[in-house]
Amino acid sequence: MTWAFGYWELICTLLFLGLLFYKYLIVNRRGLKNKKEESGGLQPPRGTAGWPVIGETIEFIASGYTSRPVSFMEKRKSIYGKVFKTHILGRPIIVSTDPDVNKVVLQNQGNVFIPSYPKSVIELLGESSILQMNGGLQKRLHAIVGGFLRSPQFKARITKDIQKSVKLTLSSWMDRENPQQPLYLQDETKKITFEILVRLLMSVEPGEDMDFLKREFMEVIKGLICLPVKLPGFRMYKSLQAKERMLKMVRKIVDDRKTAMDKNEAKSSGMPNDVIDVLLRDTGESDGTQQRLPLDFISGNIIEMMIPGEDSVPMIMTLAIKYLSDNPTALACLVDENDKLKKQKDELGEEYAWTDYVSLEFTQGVISETLRMANIINAIWRKALEDVEINGYLIPKGWCVLASLTSVHMDEENYANPDEFDPWRWEKIGASVKSNKFTPFGGGQRLCPGLEFSRLEISIFLHHLVTTYTWVAEEDQIVYFPTVKTRRKLPIIVTPR
Numbered sequence: 001m002t003w004a005f006g007y008w009e010l011i012c013t014l015l016f017l018g019l020l021f022y023k024y025l026i027v028n029r030r031g032l033k034n035k036k037e038e039s040g041g042l043q044p045p046r047g048t049a050g051w052p053v054i055g056e057t058i059e060f061i062a063s064g065y066t067s068r069p070v071s072f073m074e075k076r077k078s079i080y081g082k083v084f085k086t087h088i089l090g091r092p093i094i095v096s097t098d099p100d101v102n103k104v105v106l107q108n109q110g111n112v113f114i115p116s117y118p119k120s121v122i123e124l125l126g127e128s129s130i131l132q133m134n135g136g137l138q139k140r141l142h143a144i145v146g147g148f149l150r151s152p153q154f155k156a157r158i159t160k161d162i163q164k165s166v167k168l169t170l171s172s173w174m175d176r177e178n179p180q181q182p183l184y185l186q187d188e189t190k191k192i193t194f195e196i197l198v199r200l201l202m203s204v205e206p207g208e209d210m211d212f213l214k215r216e217f218m219e220v221i222k223g224l225i226c227l228p229v230k231l232p233g234f235r236m237y238k239s240l241q242a243k244e245r246m247l248k249m250v251r252k253i254v255d256d257r258k259t260a261m262d263k264n265e266a267k268s269s270g271m272p273n274d275v276i277d278v279l280l281r282d283t284g285e286s287d288g289t290q291q292r293l294p295l296d297f298i299s300g301n302i303i304e305m306m307i308p309g310e311d312s313v314p315m316i317m318t319l320a321i322k323y324l325s326d327n328p329t330a331l332a333c334l335v336d337e338n339d340k341l342k343k344q345k346d347e348l349g350e351e352y353a354w355t356d357y358v359s360l361e362f363t364q365g366v367i368s369e370t371l372r373m374a375n376i377i378n379a380i381w382r383k384a385l386e387d388v389e390i391n392g393y394l395i396p397k398g399w400c401v402l403a404s405l406t407s408v409h410m411d412e413e414n415y416a417n418p419d420e421f422d423p424w425r426w427e428k429i430g431a432s433v434k435s436n437k438f439t440p441f442g443g444g445q446r447l448c449p450g451l452e453f454s455r456l457e458i459s460i461f462l463h464h465l466v467t468t469y470t471w472v473a474e475e476d477q478i479v480y481f482p483t484v485k486t487r488r489k490l491p492i493i494v495t496p497r
């Protein structure tokens with residue numbers, strides 16, 4: 001989070017806080033009272049709004065800096081029950097830690113619950129981003145992108161790309177002047193995954209354009225959590241400017257691709273290269289609109305799709321290595337499973353194929369356990385479009401609901417010894433659980449379209465790392481706010497096996 005305070009920012013901050021205070025005192029309290037009257041006695045969940053303006057934000061953020069980020073939720077759950085109300089990050093919110101309530105919130109997409117991100121995220125994404133839009137267009141976009149990412153042809157090709165990128169990065173570690181110097185795994189994994197993500201979205205290869213995208217995208221995401229003020233000098237302004245610069249470049253790629261496609265209509269029936277291709281080719285038949293997607297819309301969404309994909313995969317890779325470093329027995333099992341596969345592949349003279357990751361059950365258990373313990377998207381934000389009753393709780397119209405995924409994943413009612421890294425538990429549960437007690441990729445109509453691709457990419461990274469190297473990790477800690485990260489970027493010293 002970047003807070004560069006100048007005079008104007010101070011004035012705007014005060015105005016912003018003043019507005020929040022007004023909203024808190026007048027609008028929200030009046031809104032709640034009306035709801036009680038309108039809903040025939042059924043009341044919103046219990047809870048407290050905390051202090052004026054800041055509500056319970058300080059306690060909420062502070063818990064993110066402890067080793068138990070769910071302590072904020074747990075404390076309130078023990079007083080008010082699994083669904084409670086609070087006031088955090090500038091607004092009143094109903095928090096659900098109940099898997100059944102979360103399921104209803106996630107399934108009821110579009111007609112009752114719509115995405116409701118913090119204001120800065122809304123500003124940066126724009127209204128036509130898949131992450132914010134609702135209805136037919138969201139369904140169409142989700143189906144096109146999901147269908148492409150799940151297709152065996154895509155997975156076969158991207159498996160080769162991932163392997164190449166992983167092997168290159170791993171060998172670059174040994175090519176350093178002093179390979180015994182620690183390297184920062186959190187940064188290294190980002191290098192691998194960013195290039196793969198850009199390739200699958202728009203087929204840009206490493207080089208000048210890739211460096212430009214990397215640089216500008218880092219500027220864009222700095223604005224995700226900041227004051228939503230679009231004036232020169234403010235963080236939000238800088239991020240929007242960076243997004244504009246990226247848009248220009250992506251729009252040119254989209255335009256060139258469209259021109260080539262129009263010239264060569266017959267050839268465009270083969271396997272699409274990337275997400276730009278699938279979006280350009282879609283004729284709108286599936287949803288009956290018979291309309292192609294506008295080029296501006298495609299360019300914007302290509303950039304916006306980088307947001308959920310950019311940080312999530314490298315963090316799971318990094319955290320899996322952190323948990324494995326702290327748990328030598330689990331690491332030994334992972335190495336054993338992957339060594340067996342490598343031996344088998346070497347004997348047959350074959351490379352790692354995309355279907356292999358599914359057969360690596362323990363590896364999948366390690367990934368599931370990492371996702372459970374350090375959920376990157378720890379909660380899903382929605383807003384109710386009308387009064388809704390779920391399991392006896394009233395969610396009044398206009399209220400924001402935070403479906404806390406982490407609380408469900410760390411609840412001992414759902415997982416025995418939830419604080420223990422125990423990949424073996426997935427042997428019993430099954431790594432690909434379709435249960436509402438394990439939802440790191442969300443659910444319903446917005447279930448992450450990158451789910452299988454992410455598991456594949458993490459599996460390939462773990463496979464090559466553990467079959468070629470050993471490492472010693474330095475002491476580090478996980479922090480959970482504003483997003484999950486390791487405090488020191490996980491320094492490790494790597495040695496060839």
Ligand code: HEM
Pocket residue numbers: 115130131132138142305308309310312313316376377380381439440441442443445446447448449450451453454
């Ligand atoms: C470990 C990695 C990942 C995790 C844990 C994750 C998690 C999630 C979650 C929880 C959602 C649902 C958000 C909501 O309901 O509001 C989501 C949506 C989404 N994810 Fe992922 N994601 C991951 C990787 C990726 C990757 C690599 C991509 C891109 C290739 C991606 C693209 C998307 C998109 C486009 C959506 C929006 C879907 C829609 O609203 O229709 N994700 N992700």
